[in-house]
């Protein structure tokens with residue numbers, strides 16, 4: 177349930193006499209005021225295949241944001257990249273999507289979204305963030321336009337008066353959840369690779385959304401922020417989360433183990449192990465997919481530069 181400030185809730189839903197009654201009710205009957213900003217965490221990546229560390233990123237980020245007292249994480253979204261990304265060894269999105277769905281089956285807040293990987297071509301991460309932010313905005317607007325007021329025992333649609341619009345804006349600015357990019361420190365560092373990311377995209381990701389970054393062995397996120405002028409400027413939009421229980425699980429290592437016929441049990445969820453076995457995924461042949469092909473963002477950005 178979405179929590180709105182009680183003042184706004186009172187103005188939106190109640191007549192003045194109801195409002196007076198409501199204000200006299202004991203606190204447990206009133207909608208609790210919660211000033212924390214709602215956040216949706218969006219993780220993009222290959223997920224080739226999904227590992228338990230990908231799931232841990234979400235848990236770590238949520239704990240961290242809740243501990244600040246300023247944010248309330250309402251959803252996590254895993255968005256596997258489309259086949260057009262052309263990364264070496266990237267298997268079909270349909271399999272990566274299916275494995276991610278199996279892996280998140282037991283989570284009541286992390287979901288998998290197929291919008292990005294069902295696009296014909298690879299798309300910049302900023303567009304994926306925009307898409308999910310827009311989806312939330314649409315849901316929010318239709319929610320509020322469907323609200324009804326009770327007057328003389330009748331229900332009617334909210335009027336579209338100036339006051340109504342102002343109320344709605346006030347409510348939306350209060351409750352509109354913010355999509356934030358969730359990533360590991362290696363992905364943060366990739367922002368500095370020539371031709372991989374456009375500067376304007378990095379600026380928009382930082383200024384309009386923000387990043388929650390989990391530390392990773394082999395990467396030094398805080399040093400990278402220090403060395404990058406853009407990241408330094410927007411450092412207030414980057415939440416750096418320390419993973420104390422370090423674990424160097426990566427999809428590359430999972431694929432390597434599989435090629436060598438070694439067990440990957442307990443590194444990925446059991447259902448994913450089973451899916452990989454049943455579909456005979458990941459072997460020397462699949463590792464050669466896209467071999468010799470330039471990664472799409474590199475190809476696209478060097479063409480345009």
Ligand SMILES: Nc1ncnc2c1ncn2[C@@H]1O[C@H](COP(=O)(O)OP(=O)(O)OP(=O)(O)O)[C@@H](O)[C@H]1O
Nearest residue numbers: 221222223229359360361362363392425426427428
């Ligand atoms: N062990 C980890 N610690 C921190 N972040 C991680 C870890 N594993 C994956 N991530 C993050 O998860 C996101 C998706 O990563 P990706 O699908 O590339 O997995 P990966 O394990 O890094 O795979 P690969 O080895 O193929 O690059 C990225 O933001 C990446 O930084």
Ligand SMILES: NC(=O)c1ccc[n+]([C@@H]2O[C@H](COP(=O)(O)O)[C@@H](O)[C@H]2O)c1
Nearest residue numbers: 220221222257300301302372373374473
């Ligand atoms: N310019 C960009 O928007 C850009 C560049 C490189 C990678 N990415 C994204 O970052 C993620 C990286 O995933 P991998 O670490 O698995 O390669 C993917 O989701 C990819 O689409 C975005």
Ligand SMILES: [Zn+2]
Nearest residue numbers: 221222362426
């Ligand atoms: Zn990676």
